[in-house]
Amino acid sequence: xxxxxxxxxxxxxxxxxxxxxxxxxxxxxxxxxxxxxxxxxxxxxxxxxxxxxxxxxxxxxxxxxxxxxxxxxxxxxxxxxxxxxxxxxxxxxxxxxxxxxxxxxxxxxxxxxxxxxxxxxxxxxxxxxxxxxxxxxxxxxxxxxxxxxxxxxxxxxxxxxxxxxxxxxxxxxxxxxxxxxxxxxxxxxxxxxxxxxxxxxxxxxxxxxxxxx
Numbered sequence: 001x002x003x004x005x006x007x008x009x010x011x012x013x014x015x016x017x018x019x020x021x022x023x024x025x026x027x028x029x030x031x032x033x034x035x036x037x038x039x040x041x042x043x044x045x046x047x048x049x050x051x052x053x054x055x056x057x058x059x060x061x062x063x064x065x066x067x068x069x070x071x072x073x074x075x076x077x078x079x080x081x082x083x084x085x086x087x088x089x090x091x092x093x094x095x096x097x098x099x100x101x102x103x104x105x106x107x108x109x110x111x112x113x114x115x116x117x118x119x120x121x122x123x124x125x126x127x128x129x130x131x132x133x134x135x136x137x138x139x140x141x142x143x144x145x146x147x148x149x150x151x152x153x154x155x156x157x158x159x160x161x162x163x164x165x166x167x168x169x170x171x172x173x174x175x176x177x178x179x180x181x182x183x184x185x186x187x188x189x190x191x192x193x194x195x196x197x198x199x200x201x202x203x204x205x206x207x208x209x210x211x212x213x
Contacts, residue, residue: 068109075116086119087126093119096130104211106137106147114151121159128158128196135200138207143172154203161187161195175202 076090086093097111115133118124124132132154140150153171157164162184165175175183179202186195 068112071109071112071116075112075119078116078119082119082122085122086124086129088129096133100134100137100211104137105141106211110147111137114147117148118151118155121155123159123192124155125193125196127193128200131200131204132158134211135203135207137211138209139173139203140211141213142207142210157199158196161192161199165199173203173206 072090072094075093079086079090088096093115094108094112097108097115100106100111101108111133114136118129118132118136133151136151136154137147139145139154140147143150153164153168153173157168162180165180165183169175169180179198183195183198186192186198
């Protein structure tokens, strides 16, 4: 490339550097390919635009990195405060978020923030927690909601199934009276886990796979 990257690299933070370097490499390859087709002024223009793109890539990468750092810090704080009632460690949740980022539109920092909020609902069992995050993403994609709102709705439904199903119905995710009564009886007879599994099963039937699609 015709421009120097020294000043750009100096601006990288140690832990955020990898993401920015990947962005720079992509920009550099595109610029090199374009400049080979041009001469003189064309090459100079390509270099100028590529240089601006590199700086933009660095700023964007560092901004996203800071957002993720903050999201991870909040997650760790909530897990400590709730005694890890979610049954998952911070690393397990971060790994889930990273995996979902590869197949959905949701960045891992967004999913981590949603999982942090979900962790405040301390009655959600370990088996239901990861499924709840995934189905909240599906709901958000299907209903055009932001992930935080969809996760809050799912969290309330699982934390207090009887009342939560009523709230979901008001928001357009309807359950029949028979279903609501059945779930209410499950909770009353100590079958909260089964009630949560039923709700997640119904959400799977309606929204499953939407975020990936």
